[in-house]
Amino acid sequence: MKVTVVGAGAVGASCAEYIAIKDFAAEVVLVDIKEGFAEGKAMDLMQCASLNGFDTQISGATNDYSKTAGSDVAVITSGIPRKPGMTREELIGINAGIVKTVSENLIKYSPEVIIIVVSNPMDTMAYLAHKATGLPKNRVIGMGGALDSARFKFRLAEALECPASDVDGMVIGGHSDTGMVPLIGKAARNSVKVSEFLSEERMQEVVEATKVGGATLTKLLGTSAWYAPGAAVSEMVKAIALDSKKIFPCSALLDGEYGLSDLSIGVPCIIGKNGIEQIVEVELTDAEKEKLQASAVGVKATNALLD
Ligand SMILES: NC(=O)c1ccc[n+]([C@@H]2O[C@H](COP(=O)([O-])OP(=O)(O)OC[C@H]3O[C@@H](n4cnc5c(N)ncnc54)[C@H](O)[C@@H]3O)[C@@H](O)[C@H]2O)c1
Numbered sequence: 001m002k003v004t005v006v007g008a009g010a011v012g013a014s015c016a017e018y019i020a021i022k023d024f025a026a027e028v029v030l031v032d033i034k035e036g037f038a039e040g041k042a043m044d045l046m047q048c049a050s051l052n053g054f055d056t057q058i059s060g061a062t063n064d065y066s067k068t069a070g071s072d073v074a075v076i077t078s079g080i081p082r083k084p085g086m087t088r089e090e091l092i093g094i095n096a097g098i099v100k101t102v103s104e105n106l107i108k109y110s111p112e113v114i115i116i117v118v119s120n121p122m123d124t125m126a127y128l129a130h131k132a133t134g135l136p137k138n139r140v141i142g143m144g145g146a147l148d149s150a151r152f153k154f155r156l157a158e159a160l161e162c163p164a165s166d167v168d169g170m171v172i173g174g175h176s177d178t179g180m181v182p183l184i185g186k187a188a189r190n191s192v193k194v195s196e197f198l199s200e201e202r203m204q205e206v207v208e209a210t211k212v213g214g215a216t217l218t219k220l221l222g223t224s225a226w227y228a229p230g231a232a233v234s235e236m237v238k239a240i241a242l243d244s245k246k247i248f249p250c251s252a253l254l255d256g257e258y259g260l261s262d263l264s265i266g267v268p269c270i271i272g273k274n275g276i277e278q279i280v281e282v283e284l285t286d287a288e289k290e291k292l293q294a295s296a297v298g299v300k301a302t303n304a305l306l307d
């Protein structure tokens with residue numbers, strides 16, 4: 001499998017590193033607009049090959065999309081990250097132009113590519129990538145829910161005082177500070193509902209901490225996070241490479257599912273060699289449905305800024 005990662009910054013490099021360490025792809029091409037930057041990151045990563053024991057070939061290119069030709073998967077991380085105090089939505093003015101151009105360049109050289117959009121505001125950028133490329137809806141996937149769910153599990157494990165590997169939980173809805181819908185009622189510790197262990201108040205604290213997970217890290221780091229985002233993308237790319245058909249909440253273009261249409265928003269998806277193999281419609285409570293609808297209103301308001 002050949003994977004292109006556009007944007008060799010914090011998230012793009014982390015993503016390339018995890019893909020290499022997991023050793024399922026033959027080739028990763030990093031692309032950046034900054035002269036020599038992607039080439040430098042690729043060389044640094046390749047010098048880890050003998051240390052970390054991987055065979056993936058990583059190369060870099062400065063804005064040269066001919067090097068990306070024939071990619072099976074392309075990850076778009078190019079664009080600016082937020083600073084403390086900002087929302088993701090405030091990035092749209094700069095990132096929309098970047099994501100549009102990058103998407104168009106990618107499909108010129110890789111018409112069969114599956115695109116994973118990471119740049120923020122992610123749901124709107126995934127919607128934009130659909131519009132810019134005209135790719136079928138299974139082949140443009142937004143990454144947000146995989147990360148938000150990992151953060152949900154981190155917070156649940158903290159509250160339950162157990163390992164994160166003992167916890168199952170999912171976050172759907174928009175990838176924004178207010179739009180995420182952590183499905184706390186369905187979260188479980190090894191099949192036992194977390195409500196058996198945690199008070200209502202503690203569960204609400206977990207939900208709120210999850211929703212502002214990205215903002216909390218941005219405040220601590222001065223820029224947004226990269227390790228867990230890179231790891232989350234690499235798991236999605238791996239599911240495509242291995243056709244594993246794992247479920248991730250992904251930003252998918254909806255056409256009636258969950259009563260929503262003409263937007264990309266986080267819903268559970270089965271991921272395999274065709275990208276989104278299936279959108280899974282889980283039974284939601286009335287309260288969860290209401291939150292998802294409200295989240296969709298927020299995403300559509302951001303999409304409207306594209307016009
Ligand atoms: N969806 C998510 O869960 C998630 C998680 C983390 C970060 N993000 C988003 O990912 C994006 C990248 O974050 P980061 O921390 O890696 O930022 P960064 O500044 O470290 O890296 C971004 C890179 O993009 C490059 N770039 C800019 N314009 C380009 C273009 N036209 N073509 C190619 N490369 C270009 C820059 O030179 C830079 O190296 C941000 O928008 C951030 O908000 C999303």
Ligand SMILES: O=C(O)C[C@H](O)C(=O)O
Binds near residue numbers: 175213214224229
């Ligand atoms: O918080 C951000 O702005 C970056 C990203 O969307 C994240 O959730 O880490």
